[in-house]
Amino acid sequence: EDQVTQSPEALRLQEGESSSLNCSYTVSGLRGLFWYRQDPGKGPEFLFTLYSAGEEKEKERLKATLTKKESFLHITAPKPEDSATYLCAVQADTGRRALTFGSGTRLQVQP
Amino acid sequence: DSGVTQTPKHLITATGQRVTLRCSPRSGDLSVYWYQQSLDQGLQFLIQYYNGEERAKGNILERFSAQQFPDLHSELNLSSLELGDSALYFCASSAGVANVLTFGAGSRLTVL
Numbered sequence: 001e002d003q004v005t006q007s008p009e010a011l012r013l014q015e016g017e018s019s020s021l022n023c024s025y026t027v028s029g030l031r032g033l034f035w036y037r038q039d040p041g042k043g044p045e046f047l048f049t050l051y052s053a054g055e056e057k058e059k060e061r062l063k064a065t066l067t068k069k070e071s072f073l074h075i076t077a078p079k080p081e082d083s084a085t086y087l088c089a090v091q092a093d094t095g096r097r098a099l100t101f102g103s104g105t106r107l108q109v110q111p
Numbered sequence: 112d113s114g115v116t117q118t119p120k121h122l123i124t125a126t127g128q129r130v131t132l133r134c135s136p137r138s139g140d141l142s143v144y145w146y147q148q149s150l151d152q153g154l155q156f157l158i159q160y161y162n163g164e165e166r167a168k169g170n171i172l173e174r175f176s177a178q179q180f181p182d183l184h185s186e187l188n189l190s191s192l193e194l195g196d197s198a199l200y201f202c203a204s205s206a207g208v209a210n211v212l213t214f215g216a217g218s219r220l221t222v223l
Contacts, residue, residue, distance in 0.1 A: 034211070043113065043201055043214035044154070087154065098144055098167055099212060101154040 002027045004102035006088050012108045013078055021073040021105045023088030031093035033071050035064050038085045038104070047086075078109045114138065115215035117202050123221045129190040132218045136183055136204030142166070143185040144205070144212060145177055149198040160185055192222045 005024045013019055025033065032051050036044035048057045050066035057064050061082060063074040073086055085106045089099035114137035124130055136143050145157040147170075156169030160179035171177075174192075179185040189196060199219050203212040 036214075041217075041219075043115075043203075043216050045113070046211050046213065049211060089154075095167075098156045098159050098169060100156065101146075103153040 002090055002092055002100040004088055004090055004100055006086075006102035006105050008105060009103070010106040010108070012110065013075075015079055015109055015111050016077045018074070018076045018078070020075070021086055021088075021107070023071040023073070023102055024069060025071070025088070025090045025102075026069075027090045027092050027100075028095075029093040030090060031097070032091045033066055034089045034091065034099060035062075035071070035073055036087040036089065038087055040085075044087055075107070078107075080109050080111050083107055083109045113213050113215060115202055115204050115213055117200075117215035117218050119218055120216065121219045121221075123223065124192060125223055126192055126194060128192050128222075129188065130192065130220065132187040132189070132200050132202075132220075134185045134187070134202030134204075134215060136185070136202075137213055140204035140206050140213070141183065142205045142207065142210075143179055143183070144203040145171075145185070145187050146201045146203065146214075147198050148201060148217070154201070157187070189220070192220075194222050196220065197222045 003026045035047040038044045048064040085104040087104045089101040116135040141162045144159045157171040159167040177187045199217045201217045203214045
């Protein structure tokens, strides 16, 4: 069974204080690892897809990286508007193709 | 606006009742997914349809059912509701079976 574990559960940063969020996964065969952002009361919003170990993707202050067992979401010099829950999900390359999500990391960036 | 439309946004009902949640996917998307999000369990996959046919099932209870219609909109039917069914129900769509999922804003169900 596919499993995704995210840490920490919650993270409080000062504006400008860089940090990383972790996503550990087990999947029979990885087709893709996805990062989503979710604001309170809203649906998850797509950020990145990573397909193979060593791959990196960037968007503004966010950078996602992938190894064979985990992914990191690096947040550089965060701003208060980066406050949200960040969700990691995996998609297997066989069988069911629906995403399996982790429980998320709740990020709060204080001014 | 993600392009995925869910109705109703909020729904309050009583135990034992039945409700229907509706989802219109993004234009051109053939796949529809339903997810349940509760405080203690995160996003749980319920069921997936592709072009009108059921493609995959997740942790969907027997009291729940879904279908996708010829115009590609989908409905999730929840019956014999229990307090524990209170949650946010999200619909997502994708162009194919394995593409990026685009989520709607969700339907918040409260069972009293």
